[in-house]
Amino acid sequence: MEILxxxxxxxxxxxxxxxxxxxxxxxLLGTAVGVLPGLGPAATISLLLPMIYKIGSPATAVIFLAxxxxxxxxxxxxxxxxxxxxxxxxxxxxxxxxxxxxxxxxAGAALGxxxxxxxxxxxxxxxGLTFVAPPLAEFxxxxxxxxxxxxxxxxxxxxxxxxxSSIVKGMITLSLGLLFAAVGLDPVTGNVRFxxxxxxxxxxxxxxxxxxxxxxxxxxxxxxxxxxxxQIVTTKVxxxxxxxxxxxESKWAIVRGSVLGFVVGVLPGxxxxxxxxxxxxxxxxxxxxxxxxxxxxxAGVAGPESANNAASSxxxxxxxxxxxxANASIAMIYAALLIQGIQPGPFLITxxxxxxxxxxxxxxxxxxxxxxxxxxLVGLWVQLLRVPFSILGxxxxxxxxxxxxxxxxxxxxxFSLLFFGVVGYLLKKFKFEVGPLPMAFVLAPMIxxxxxxxxxxxxxxLSIFVVDRPISATLLGIFAVMVLSQVVKFFRTRxxxxx
Amino acid sequence: MVSTNLxxxxxxxxxxxxxxxxxxxxxxxxxxxxxxxxxPATPAPTQTQAPAPAEKTWEPTKQVTLMVPYSAGGSTDxxxxxxxxxxxxxxxxxxxxxxxxGAGGFEGRESVVRGAADGYTLMMGYGSGEDxxxxxxxxxxxxxxxxxxxxxxxxxxxVLVAVPAASEFKSLKDVVDWAKKNxxxxxxxxxxxxxxxxxxxxxxxxxxxxxxxTPVPHQGGSQAITALVGAQTMIGGGHPAEVMPHVKSxxxxxxxxxxxxxxxxxxxxQTLKEQGVNFSTWGSVKGIAVAKGTAPEVxxxxxxxxxxxxxxxxxxxxxxxxxxxxxxQNAKDFGAFMTQAYGDYTKIIKxxxxxLQ
Numbered sequence: 001m002e003i004l005x006x007x008x009x010x011x012x013x014x015x016x017x018x019x020x021x022x023x024x025x026x027x028l029l030g031t032a033v034g035v036l037p038g039l040g041p042a043a044t045i046s047l048l049l050p051m052i053y054k055i056g057s058p059a060t061a062v063i064f065l066a067x068x069x070x071x072x073x074x075x076x077x078x079x080x081x082x083x084x085x086x087x088x089x090x091x092x093x094x095x096x097x098x099x100x101x102x103x104x105x106x107a108g109a110a111l112g113x114x115x116x117x118x119x120x121x122x123x124x125x126x127x128g129l130t131f132v133a134p135p136l137a138e139f140x141x142x143x144x145x146x147x148x149x150x151x152x153x154x155x156x157x158x159x160x161x162x163x164x165s166s167i168v169k170g171m172i173t174l175s176l177g178l179l180f181a182a183v184g185l186d187p188v189t190g191n192v193r194f195x196x197x198x199x200x201x202x203x204x205x206x207x208x209x210x211x212x213x214x215x216x217x218x219x220x221x222x223x224x225x226x227x228x229x230x231q232i233v234t235t236k237v238x239x240x241x242x243x244x245x246x247x248x249e250s251k252w253a254i255v256r257g258s259v260l261g262f263v264v265g266v267l268p269g270x271x272x273x274x275x276x277x278x279x280x281x282x283x284x285x286x287x288x289x290x291x292x293x294x295x296x297x298x299a300g301v302a303g304p305e306s307a308n309n310a311a312s313s314x315x316x317x318x319x320x321x322x323x324x325x326a327n328a329s330i331a332m333i334y335a336a337l338l339i340q341g342i343q344p345g346p347f348l349i350t351x352x353x354x355x356x357x358x359x360x361x362x363x364x365x366x367x368x369x370x371x372x373x374x375x376x377l378v379g380l381w382v383q384l385l386r387v388p389f390s391i392l393g394x395x396x397x398x399x400x401x402x403x404x405x406x407x408x409x410x411x412x413x414x415f416s417l418l419f420f421g422v423v424g425y426l427l428k429k430f431k432f433e434v435g436p437l438p439m440a441f442v443l444a445p446m447i448x449x450x451x452x453x454x455x456x457x458x459x460x461x462l463s464i465f466v467v468d469r470p471i472s473a474t475l476l477g478i479f480a481v482m483v484l485s486q487v488v489k490f491f492r493t494r495x496x497x498x499x
Numbered sequence: 500m501v502s503t504n505l506x507x508x509x510x511x512x513x514x515x516x517x518x519x520x521x522x523x524x525x526x527x528x529x530x531x532x533x534x535x536x537x538x539p540a541t542p543a544p545t546q547t548q549a550p551a552p553a554e555k556t557w558e559p560t561k562q563v564t565l566m567v568p569y570s571a572g573g574s575t576d577x578x579x580x581x582x583x584x585x586x587x588x589x590x591x592x593x594x595x596x597x598x599x600x601g602a603g604g605f606e607g608r609e610s611v612v613r614g615a616a617d618g619y620t621l622m623m624g625y626g627s628g629e630d631x632x633x634x635x636x637x638x639x640x641x642x643x644x645x646x647x648x649x650x651x652x653x654x655x656x657x658v659l660v661a662v663p664a665a666s667e668f669k670s671l672k673d674v675v676d677w678a679k680k681n682x683x684x685x686x687x688x689x690x691x692x693x694x695x696x697x698x699x700x701x702x703x704x705x706x707x708x709x710x711x712x713t714p715v716p717h718q719g720g721s722q723a724i725t726a727l728v729g730a731q732t733m734i735g736g737g738h739p740a741e742v743m744p745h746v747k748s749x750x751x752x753x754x755x756x757x758x759x760x761x762x763x764x765x766x767x768x769q770t771l772k773e774q775g776v777n778f779s780t781w782g783s784v785k786g787i788a789v790a791k792g793t794a795p796e797v798x799x800x801x802x803x804x805x806x807x808x809x810x811x812x813x814x815x816x817x818x819x820x821x822x823x824x825x826x827x828q829n830a831k832d833f834g835a836f837m838t839q840a841y842g843d844y845t846k847i848i849k850x851x852x853x854x855l856q
Contacts, residue, residue, distance in 0.1 A: 050595065142729060145726070187718065199609050324721070325721060338580075339581060409610075
């Protein structure tokens with residue numbers, strides 16, 4: 001089979017000592033970048049591009065950059081679980097249950113299952129890249145503004161599902177997220193919105209600033225208040241590894257998350273975020289113990305973590321098969337290839353099989369390396385939790401502030417960080433679940449763009465969302481079903497309690 | 500954490516809390532005084548004030564930053580990377596490309612304008628929509644001619660009009676004919692950003708040909724072309740660097756270029772004028788600029804370096820692969836060109852009655 005030939009040739013390229021070395025260094029660097037708040041994989045890749053030209057072989061260059069990219073996915077979950085500091089939008093969902101698990105002393109299990117899940121997802125992702133890349137890419141092309149609108153609408157609804165017990169409170173935080181997302185430039189007309197006269201806010205709030213503020217600072221302010229009252233918040237250090245029970249609860253979550261993440265991850269734009277959200281929603285629905293979600297359900301960590309890793313593998317598909325970069329990091333890799341005279345697209349596989357297959361095979365090896373790297377480190381990371389809060393707190397504040405400043409070298413970001421910290425503190429104090437806020441913040445621009453573009457294309461007609469668009473119609477159908485089932489559940493519980 | 504001696508715990512805790520607070524305060528003051536550094540080991544360029552040299556010549560003595568006010572992968576970014584690739588042949592000091600997208604291209608510009616005019620920060624993309632079009636539609640924080648000085652023009656990215664390969668339209672004339680036959684249905688056109696160079700072209704086509712064209716803005720050229728490839732709109736505007744790869748892979752067809760004469764890198768593509776739509780713009784001019792106040796020797800130095808780069812064989816090959824024509828102009832000519840192009844756009848905006856909605 002031609003594909004197997006290609007894969008074998010690719011493995012040959014991937015295990016060349018230079019490529020192995022670069023895969024390892026890339027993965028290591030990526031993990032470091034993912035753990036440290038502020039600098040993301042896109043910025044790192046950008047800084048390293050000049051060195052790439054000196055490497056010579058394009059396959060090696062892409063292997064290195066790809067390693068940084070998916071390495072960052074692994075690293076991002078570490079801080080989410082340990083410190084409730086999601087560095088990337090895709091890690092927010094992990095922090096919901098992951099951090100709760102850490103608070104209960106199960107940080108090791110959470111980290112462990114995240115690493116294992118990510119590895120399995122990465123493998124499934126690479127298999128998908130090998131076998132179903134071209135048809136999946138065609139599928140991605142069919143996603144136009146109406147499909148994105150319907151999809152993100154479902155995503156918003158799923159975000160409300162993250163809200164724990166009170167749906168109303170969840171919707172309030174969701175609306176706050178939508179409001180914060182409105183700050184910046186109007187995407188269609190370019191008009192300025194809510195920027196308080198500054199130029200910096202014209203690009204809107206940065207996600208990392210918002211997440212670090214609400215999750216990190218907010219939590220720290222809240223804990224300070226608790227400490228004042230005489231209670232010391234500590235994260236206990238329990239078992240280091242997931243138990244057989246954990247594995248039993250998570251294994252299907254991992255598989256489902258991987259497949260879901262892979263399919264949703266192919267879509268340019270919101271792949272990783274939407275896939276982790278969708279996975280969380282799915283697991284909560286399918287779980288025999290849904291009340292555990294939000295309090296430390298391991299499936300709530302395993303599923304989304306696998307989803308976002310599969311999504312990061314899938315995001316290479318539009319690049320390699322169509323020549324369309326799906327996000328900022330991939331765009332850098334795209335630039336790196338173009339500058340070396342290699343055109344990513346349908347001809348890549350025939351004109352430069354070493355690049356296509358070499359990178360694919362190397363992703364598998366990279367995933368294995370990351371697993372080998374991260375599992376032993378779990379013990380080390382968990383020791384971090386032994387550090388008393390009185391020291392850990394200020395250090396986290398320091399790192400977050402420096403990290404946030406490093407994004408744009410702009411002091412406005414630090415004020416934004418403080419502002420979000422206060423918001424996060426207030427939300428926690430009044431027992432609002434903060435999860436929906438960053439989700440809404442990320443999804444809002446997507447929804448707004450999609451809605452307005454769709455209406456522009458259809459000349460104002462709403463029928464564009466359903467007519468001749470089976471994907472969009474199906475998604476809207478799912479949305480309607482989800483809303484209806486909630487309504488039904490509400491009336492049923494009310495009837496039951498009335499009895 | 501349980502202990503019977505409550506007072507003991509409190510004082511221990513208090514000592515630790517104070518120690519931690521003092522430690523953080525010390526660290527924050529120490530770090531607050533230091534310059535912020537990027538996280539990986541590569542040194543970040545520092546913006547110290549270099550004294551303006553009294554001699555006629557100037558050379559950089561440390562790393563130079565090339566600021567791209569858009570995100571990676573777009574045509575401006577690729578041009579910067581092409582420059583970055585051959586730069587080491589002509590300059591001993593390194594060049595680092597920094598993407599600072601945001602505020603529709605203004606955040607990057609503002610950071611150059613407010614930074615030190617010491618010759619260590621160059622801006623890529625002078626002459627784009629933000630310089631020639633947007634200031635004529637709303638007030639901006641950066642004055643094109645007062646805050647930035649031209650150094651060299653490297654390329655002009657024309658605006659191509661393209662359709663998906665499966666489209667029934669084989670030429671611009673087909674589009675106009677169809678629109679005239681279906682006056683209640685507007686021609687949807689994917690464009691990179693609102694009020695950008697491509698948006699103007701689409702509106703221009705509509706006005707001049709007397710048909711209804713609805714530009715559909717996206718978050719950049721890459722997204723707009725993706726939408727066009729997926730046939731989400733009927734036609735689309737794009738720069739050659741973004742469009743040609745898809746033409747090569749058979750997914751897009753180019754039906755016109757909005758220049759006064761044919762684009763040198765695409766000799767087979769007819770202009771709009773040739774097809775009966777008498778409209779042309781300069782597209783998006785891609786030049787290099789520095790902040791106002793930069794010494795003339797510094798500008799002269801970079802002007803010459805850019806000339807050498809423009810004539811470099813590797814650069815030519817890279818630009819050819821990117822479908823970007825090399826159209827070098829030195830600082831003086833570039834400045835004159837900018838004034839002319841600005842005036843041309845003023846006329847277009849007035850004639851087409853273009854406003855931000």
